[in-house]
Amino acid sequence: MIEASERPGPYDVDVDVVVAGSGAAGMSTAVIAASLGRKVLVLERASRFGGTTRKSAAGVWIPNNRFLQEKGIEDNKLDVLKYLARIGRPAMYDPDSPTLGLDQWEYDGLEAFYDHGARAHAALEELDALHLAQATNGLIDYLAHLPENKMPEGRGMYQAASMGGADGGQLLIDDFVNAARNLQVDLRTEHRVVDTIIDRGRVVGVVVETAAGERLEIHARVGVVLATGGFTHNAEMRLNFLDGPYIGGCAVPTNTGDSVAIASELGAQLSNMNQGWAGPIVVERLLKEPTEVFCSFYTLGDGLVSVNCGGKRVANEKAPYNELARVMAAYDPRTLRYENFPLITIWDQQVADRWAIDRLGNPVPVDPDNAYWVISGDTLEELVHAIDERLAELGSHVGHRRLEPDFAAQLKETLNRFAGFAADGVDADFHRGETRFERYVSSRFGDGDGKNPLLRALDTDGRLHATILAPGLLDTKGGPRTDLQGRVLNTRGERIEGLYAIGNAAASPSGQGYAGAGGTLGPIVTYGYLAGRYLGSDQVSVHP
Ligand SMILES: Cc1cc2nc3c(=O)[nH]c(=O)nc-3n(C[C@H](O)[C@H](O)[C@H](O)COP(=O)(O)OP(=O)(O)OC[C@H]3O[C@@H](n4cnc5c(N)ncnc54)[C@H](O)[C@@H]3O)c2cc1C
Structure with missing residues (x-):
C-alpha cells in the first residue's frame, strides 16, 4: 500500500x-x-x-x-x-x-x-x-x-x-x-x-x-x-x-x-x-490447455469405473463434482499418502462409442485420434502397463504415484464385483445411480440399457481406455x-x-x-x- x-x-x-x-x-x-x-x-x-x-x-x-x-x-x-x-x-x-x-x-x-x-x-x-x-x-x-x-x-x-x-x-x-x-x-x-x-x-x-x-x-x-x-x-x-x-x-x-x-x-x-468449488480434473488437460480446460463435471457412461493406484473403487463415480473431488483428499495414516490421488477412470469401447460428448469436461473424447489425455489398450494388461508409464511421465503432477504391484489383479477383482452390481442393478458399495441428480445427468446425456442405467459390466474383451484425474477447482x-x-x-x-x-x-x-x-x-x-x-x-x- x-x-x-x-x-x-x-x-x-x-x-x-x-x-x-x-x-x-x-x-x-x-x-x-x-x-x-x-x-x-x-x-x-x-x-x-x-x-x-x-x-x-x-x-x-x-x-x-x-x-x-x-x-x-x-x-x-x-x-x-x-x-x-x-x-x-x-x-x-x-x-x-x-x-x-x-x-x-x-x-x-x-x-x-x-x-x-x-x-x-x-x-x-x-x-x-x-x-x-x-x-x-x-x-x-x-x-x-x-x-x-x-x-x-x-x-x-x-x-x-x-x-x-x-x-x-x-x-x-x-x-x-x-x-x-x-x-x-x-x-x-x-x-x-x-x-x-x-x-x-x-x-x-x-x-x-x-x-x-x-x-x-x-x-x-x-x-x-x-x-x-x-x-x-x-x-x-x-x-x-x-x-x-x-x-x-x-x-x-x-x-x-x-x-x-x-x-x-x-x-x-x-x-x-x-x-474451493471443487471438481475432478483431467491432469494432462490441465497441463496442456490451462486456459481452455474444464473440470470433469461429468464422467459419462455406464461401463466406466474410477479406481485408485491400488485398483480399488473409492466412491460413486457419478457423485456431484464438488463432493467427488473431496474424496481424493482422503489420507491414509499407515501409508502416509493421499491414496485416492490420483484416480484412474477406466471405460470400455461401448462407452467410447456412445458417450463421446464434449461437454463440461467429460473425458470420453469426440476425436480419439487427438485425445492426448486418453490411455488405451487392446487388453487389460496392455492398458495397465500404459497407465503406469503415463503416471511415471507425470511425476510430481500426480504426487509421484505409480500403480501398486498388484494393481492388475485388484482391478480384475474390482471389475468382477462391479459386473455383479451391474447384473443386480445395485451398486452395493457406493450406491451409484440411486440419486435423483445422477438420474437427471444420465437421462440428459443418454441412459444406459441395464437394470440400472448407470451401471454396466465393462467389456474387457474389447479395447479399454483410461484417463488420470486429480482434485481440481472451479475456483477457490x-x-x-x-x-x-x-x-x-x-x-x-x-x-x-x-x-x-x-x-x-x-x-x-x-x-x-x-x-x-x-x-x-x-x-x-x-x-x-x-x-x-x-x-x-x-x-x-x-x-x-
Ligand atoms: C467451466 C466452468 C463452468 C461453470 N459453470 C457455472 C455455472 O453454470 N453456475 C455457477 O454458479 N458457477 C459456475 N462456475 C463457477 C463460476 O464461473 C465462478 O464461481 C464465478 O464465475 C466467479 O465469478 P467472479 O466474478 O467471482 O470471478 P471471475 O469470473 O473469475 O472474475 C474474476 C476476474 O478478475 C480478474 N482479475 C484477477 N486479478 C485481477 C487484478 N489484480 N486486477 C484486475 N482484474 C483482476 C480476472 O482476470 C477475472 O477476469 C463454472 C466454472 C467453470 C470453470
Whole structure:
C-alpha cells in the first residue's frame, strides 16, 4: 500500500468506484453502483472481459426466486437455510440451533442471500444486465436426495438465451458489459490492480499496471471493490491454504489470489480459505490447455469405473463434482499418502462409442485420434502397463504415484464385483445411480440399457481406455471476510474503510457446500447487488 500523502501530483484517473475484475462479481457491483449515479471504472487484468464467469454454463441458483414466486410456490426460508447449512458445514449443522450450528457471519451471509437473491435478480434484469429463465430440462439440485432439501427443482435458472448451453457464460458477460456501457461505466482490459492507496487508514485508490507497462494511480472517492476471483492459479496459496492435494483448476489463469495479497496487507481477516468449488480434473488437460480446460463435471457412461493406484473403487463415480473431488483428499495414516490421488477412470469401447460428448469436461473424447489425455489398450494388461508409464511421465503432477504391484489383479477383482452390481442393478458399495441428480445427468446425456442405467459390466474383451484425474477447482472460495455490504473486515472485525470484496475474491459463507447448478453465481450476483447498492447510497462516505 502507499500513503496518499506521500504520492506527488494529481491522480491519473478520478472516479467514485474502482472495481477490479470483470466477472459476475465485479460486473454486478459495477452496474448497480453506476445505476445509482456513481462514476464507475472496471479494471480487468486479462485481455478480455468476463473471467471464469465467461467459461461458465451460466446457471444461477437463487432460492425463492421470481419464477417460484410468480407460480405462487412458497420456498420457505428456514428450509433453504437448513439445506445450505447442512451441505456447507456437515460437521457443525444443528437444526435446533438459532444459527443452525453455523458461525454467525456464515448464517448472516446465507440469510442475506435468501432475503435479497430475488431482488438482486430483479434489479439486474431491470438494467438489462441479467436475463434468466427457469431451467426447463428437469434440472435438479446436486444434493436433491438430502431430506433437508425440500425443493430440489425450481431454484436453478439459466442465462435465458442459452439455457445451459456452452455459450451461456459468454452471453451472460455480454449482457453485463452492454448494460455497463449503457450506464457509462468505463471498462478497461489489461489493467491489473496491484496495490492500494491509503489516506488515514481508508482505501482511497489503487495502483494499476497495464499490459503495455504503464503504471497508473487512480483515485476512488467512494470505494475499491476487489472482484478478482480466487487463487486457483497461485501454487503457493493453494499449498498454504487448501486442505487437499489440489493441483490447480479451470478458473481463468489470471485468478492468482490478488484479493488475498492486497487485502492481507491491510489487515483483512481471511475466512473459508481451505475451501474451493471443487471438481475432478483431467491432469494432462490441465497441463496442456490451462486456459481452455474444464473440470470433469461429468464422467459419462455406464461401463466406466474410477479406481485408485491400488485398483480399488473409492466412491460413486457419478457423485456431484464438488463432493467427488473431496474424496481424493482422503489420507491414509499407515501409508502416509493421499491414496485416492490420483484416480484412474477406466471405460470400455461401448462407452467410447456412445458417450463421446464434449461437454463440461467429460473425458470420453469426440476425436480419439487427438485425445492426448486418453490411455488405451487392446487388453487389460496392455492398458495397465500404459497407465503406469503415463503416471511415471507425470511425476510430481500426480504426487509421484505409480500403480501398486498388484494393481492388475485388484482391478480384475474390482471389475468382477462391479459386473455383479451391474447384473443386480445395485451398486452395493457406493450406491451409484440411486440419486435423483445422477438420474437427471444420465437421462440428459443418454441412459444406459441395464437394470440400472448407470451401471454396466465393462467389456474387457474389447479395447479399454483410461484417463488420470486429480482434485481440481472451479475456483477457490476463501478470501477477505466482509459484512453484508461487501465491506472488508479486519482481524478485529472492524471495517477497512473504502475496501470491498465480492465473489470468489471474498470469503464465501457457504463453507464447503455447492447447492446446485448456479450455486456459485446466485450468491455472487446477490452480494454484488448488495455492495453496489451500498456504494450508490448516501450512507457511504465520499473521499474529497
Ligand atoms: C467451466 C466452468 C463452468 C461453470 N459453470 C457455472 C455455472 O453454470 N453456475 C455457477 O454458479 N458457477 C459456475 N462456475 C463457477 C463460476 O464461473 C465462478 O464461481 C464465478 O464465475 C466467479 O465469478 P467472479 O466474478 O467471482 O470471478 P471471475 O469470473 O473469475 O472474475 C474474476 C476476474 O478478475 C480478474 N482479475 C484477477 N486479478 C485481477 C487484478 N489484480 N486486477 C484486475 N482484474 C483482476 C480476472 O482476470 C477475472 O477476469 C463454472 C466454472 C467453470 C470453470
